[in-house]
Amino acid sequence: MNSLWLEESQIKRFSKLEKDEHGEVCIIGAGIFGISMAYYLSQNGFDVILIERDKIASKVTGHTTAKITSQHGLIYHYLLNQYGIDFAKKYFNANQRAVEEIEKIIKGNNIECDFEKQNSYVYTTNEAEIEKIEEEIEALNNINPDAKLINKSQLPFSIIRGIEFENQAQFNPIKYIKGLVNKIEKNKVKIFENTTCFDIKQENNEYICYTQNNTIKSKIVVIATHYPFLNIPGMYFAKMYQSSSYVIGVDTKTELFSGMYINIQSPIYSFRTAIDNKNRILLLGGLDHKTGENITYQDSYAKLEQKAKQWYPNSEVKYYWSTRDCITLDKIPYIGEFSNVLPNIYVGTGFNKWGMTSSNVAARIITDKIMKKENEYEDVFKSTRVNPIVNKDEVKNMVVQTAKSLVVDKLKKEENSIENIKKESGGIIEKNGEKIGVYKDIEGNIYAVKPICTHLGCLLNWNAADKTWDCPCHASRFDYKGKNIYNPALKDLEKIEI
Numbered sequence: 001m002n003s004l005w006l007e008e009s010q011i012k013r014f015s016k017l018e019k020d021e022h023g024e025v026c027i028i029g030a031g032i033f034g035i036s037m038a039y040y041l042s043q044n045g046f047d048v049i050l051i052e053r054d055k056i057a058s059k060v061t062g063h064t065t066a067k068i069t070s071q072h073g074l075i076y077h078y079l080l081n082q083y084g085i086d087f088a089k090k091y092f093n094a095n096q097r098a099v100e101e102i103e104k105i106i107k108g109n110n111i112e113c114d115f116e117k118q119n120s121y122v123y124t125t126n127e128a129e130i131e132k133i134e135e136e137i138e139a140l141n142n143i144n145p146d147a148k149l150i151n152k153s154q155l156p157f158s159i160i161r162g163i164e165f166e167n168q169a170q171f172n173p174i175k176y177i178k179g180l181v182n183k184i185e186k187n188k189v190k191i192f193e194n195t196t197c198f199d200i201k202q203e204n205n206e207y208i209c210y211t212q213n214n215t216i217k218s219k220i221v222v223i224a225t226h227y228p229f230l231n232i233p234g235m236y237f238a239k240m241y242q243s244s245s246y247v248i249g250v251d252t253k254t255e256l257f258s259g260m261y262i263n264i265q266s267p268i269y270s271f272r273t274a275i276d277n278k279n280r281i282l283l284l285g286g287l288d289h290k291t292g293e294n295i296t297y298q299d300s301y302a303k304l305e306q307k308a309k310q311w312y313p314n315s316e317v318k319y320y321w322s323t324r325d326c327i328t329l330d331k332i333p334y335i336g337e338f339s340n341v342l343p344n345i346y347v348g349t350g351f352n353k354w355g356m357t358s359s360n361v362a363a364r365i366i367t368d369k370i371m372k373k374e375n376e377y378e379d380v381f382k383s384t385r386v387n388p389i390v391n392k393d394e395v396k397n398m399v400v401q402t403a404k405s406l407v408v409d410k411l412k413k414e415e416n417s418i419e420n421i422k423k424e425s426g427g428i429i430e431k432n433g434e435k436i437g438v439y440k441d442i443e444g445n446i447y448a449v450k451p452i453c454t455h456l457g458c459l460l461n462w463n464a465a466d467k468t469w470d471c472p473c474h475a476s477r478f479d480y481k482g483k484n485i486y487n488p489a490l491k492d493l494e495k496i497e498i
């Protein structure tokens with residue numbers, strides 16, 4: 001299901017890499033982070049090659065909700081307690097500066113991307129959560145003194161407490177990327193789509209990036225693939241997990257609120273408005289869960305639809321989409337060196353669903369590193385930090401889930417049969433002791449695949465909301481025909497004849 005952004009605007013297409021290339025910097029991945037990297041580096045005169053395995057911004061960035069804000073849920077009380085005031089202030093300043101930088105880029109390059117200044121709000125409707133809001137506002141006293149406590153909003157229901165950040169923003173991310181692509185093309189960045197990097201090797205003072213049929217040699221590499229596809233070194237698969245969320249675009253047939261909102265209790269609901277062919281619609285998102293869990297339409301889009309109807313009875317849903325983002329165990333993105341043993345390879349990942357500002361922070365820090373300039377924020381986001389694991393429960397969840405899916409679930413006998421699988425749904429069956437992932441389309445045609453993730457071999461789960469095979473270990477995703485649609489896996493599933 002396509003997002004409003006991908007339906008509404010088109011980015012120019014680029015051809016596949018067909019010959020070996022050589023440049024100063026090779027950027028792998030053209031989402032908002034890879035494109036922002038290409039922008040800053042090419043503005044500073046670097047000779048850049050940018051490769052994208054699919055289409056530019058067609059993955060997470062094409063399915064975001066695109067609020068541009070330094071208000072990342074309730075993060076400041078946590079940062080202050082965990083790391084102290086200077087650290088928390090730097091986190092805020094880095095992200096607030098990103099809000100301003102994005103506006104500067106848009107104005108400086110005349111990018112028409114429905115950019116609008118909006119206030120941002122976190123709120124609760126639950127008495128039991130008041131204390132959390134009050135702790136956050138207290139922490140913000142010395143971090144963002146302009147933050148305000150509120151007890152009502154323009155949302156179509158009552159809230160109990162909330163916090164306002166003024167002068168934040170929202171935009172259409174695909175129109176923004178389109179503007180940046182025009183600019184980086186003028187800056188002579190060589191762009192290739194449908195070009196996957198499978199491996200990187202070091203040779204003398206250079207790196208060689210291996211694609212389907214060709215190589216790219218460069219002194220510097222930036223991994224901007226969202227979830228890094230190199231497992232070792234770096235070990236990012238052991239330092240973060242992925243969380244999915246759902247969005248619907250709704251014509252409410254009424255006048256809408258101003259501002260961008262997110263609640264603090266589970267289930268998460270997120271609100272903003274957006275322009276759809278000159279009409280202002282509601283983007284209602286949320287219902288976060290760890291990617292790879294068994295999920296149904298009822299758990300996801302149906303719940304959002306029901307909420308939209310409750311709040312806006314005459315509403316009509318026009319768009320449905322979902323995506324996922326990398327969540328780090330200490331809530332802070334990984335930005336900087338990919339690993340201590342591979343000099344000049346950089347990474348930006350773990351944006352914790354706040355990648356509009358975090359990708360800009362990452363692109364500026366890494367550009368400064370490449371230019372050997374100091375950046376006052378780099379220590380906050382240091383990607384090679386040795387102790388990112390603050391939340392031991394998250395670590396336990398991750399390890400147990402991976403072990404279960406790698407070993408226990410693979411040994412479990414499947415009770416399902418091909419006859420029991422309904423039309424337009426999927427499930428795992430067993431034949432001659434072998435597990436088979438089966439999807440039955442509306443006409444009863446069967447699509448059978450080996451339901452084992454091509455990344456590290458975990459057993460996949462069927463996602464009935466999006467009709468995909470999802471990995472509960474590291475969140476690779478495959479369509480029902482077995483085509484890999486989200487990394488870290490890079491290979492399709494094996495098709496099985498039954």
Ligand SMILES: Cc1cc2nc3c(=O)[nH]c(=O)nc-3n(C[C@H](O)[C@H](O)[C@H](O)COP(=O)(O)OP(=O)(O)OC[C@H]3O[C@@H](n4cnc5c(N)ncnc54)[C@H](O)[C@@H]3O)c2cc1C
Nearest residue numbers: 029031032033053060061064065066067197353354355356
């Ligand atoms: C539902 C949802 C809502 C969100 N809303 C917000 C929001 O309101 N505000 C906010 O700040 N953040 C938000 N986020 C987070 C934000 O969207 C992401 O953090 C950000 O888009 C990630 O950008 P990226 O460039 O890292 O990843 P992507 O956009 O996924 O880009 C990575 C690119 O790398 C390519 N690639 C992968 N592997 C390879 C390879 N081996 N070779 C070549 N190319 C490769 C992929 O095809 C992809 O195009 C949201 C996230 C979700 C899940």
